[in-house]
Amino acid sequence: MKELSASLAALVHPDERAAASRSLGALLGGRDVVVFLRDPDARVLLPAPGYPQTLPAPREWRRLLDTCMANTEARADSIVPPDGGKPTPVYAQALGADCVLAVIGTTTRAPLFDELQPVFPLVESALQQERMVDFALAEARVANQTAAHAESLARAFDQSRLELQHALTAAEESHCELLAANELLQDQAAELEAQADELQRANGALALARELADSGNRAKSQFLATMSHELRTPLNAISGHVQLIELGIYGPVTPEQSSALERIDRSQRHLLGLINDVLNLAKIEAGRVDYQISVIPVSELLADIAPMVQPQIVSKHINHVLRVEGSHLEVRADREKLLQILLNLVSNAIKFTEPAGRIEIVASVDPLASRIVAFRVIDTGIGIPPDKLQAIFEPFVQVDSTHSRRSEGTGLGLAISRDLAHGMGGELTATSTLGHGSEFVLSIPRA
């Protein structure tokens, strides 16, 4: 009896529970004992803390224990382990309000069993307390984990809050910068608007000025045309009278008179040439020139030029070459105006080349633009200073404009020629080396 109470008391201590369970089991005629307590949450009986949690064939155990609790009777049975091993004999009885004591290893009730009845409630309550402590510990562990988790969350939150604050500060700064940029943009927009207004005013003034200039130009061209026309009539009359005097119609003419008449005639022709050029230029500038564009074979054109310049070339003993590079070369141009330009270029070349010099007139496809035919007039004449190379295309510009110059001319030929070239979709350019010669290139669209 003393042994029984000692084992029962030892059952209360978790450390001694295994040994106590075995000695109590032996005292009760079995192998060991297990105390099952009702779990209030799961409403099932579970081994008290310290006993193995997984006992064989739990469902059979449960049925056995539940019947014990329901009838508060003792039950004896054999439980088959889940692995299908040898059945385990069990003797179980509900001893307390919420617990069953099972003796494993026997199905018989030991005589000592009844002695347990009065003390067992104490064991039961001790084991229940223990379970509650276990529960509390588990809960405390969970609470601890939750607290740790909450702390790390709080730290992460703190970090995010800091980052957010930084981002907010940066955003505020950007906002300020944006506001400043916006202000600047608004200022610039206002300035641009003011400039646009000014530009519009300037454009208006420009359009007015252009209109005035155009009307002035038209008036000038009209005036020049009229004047030229009016001047040509008396000039032709002068020429007629000079010829009549030279023919002796008004009496014999002395050699001195004859040479004076010749000078008068030369001056009259020069003046007439000048007037014709002025009239030509005035017409071009007034846009009153019609271009009769047709397809012209280049070789035919050069063949036409040759006899026209032959007398000047022969009189100055100039060597000359006329050449067409490529067969069936044709251009799209106004034949008369193309001839006028080429004659002007060749006349200039003859005029500004010393006797025994050389002139080349070459027509070929432009090596840089296959849709263009280039007419090159090359001479070995006096050349043109680099600073005058562009100016000679302006009206009335001559390299040597002094009265003592040797060559005749009005300074209008190149200006007219370039305008005519433009009028036919072409171009006229020049290159030259002073003292060595010049090259004029007339570019005309190829047919």
Ligand code: ADP
């Ligand atoms: P003009 O020959 O009647 O003076 P142009 O307009 O034809 O008028 O020529 C303008 C000037 O360009 C000439 O006075 C001359 O100084 C210069 N010039 C033109 N062609 C040549 C050339 N082949 N060699 C040297 N100078 C030239």
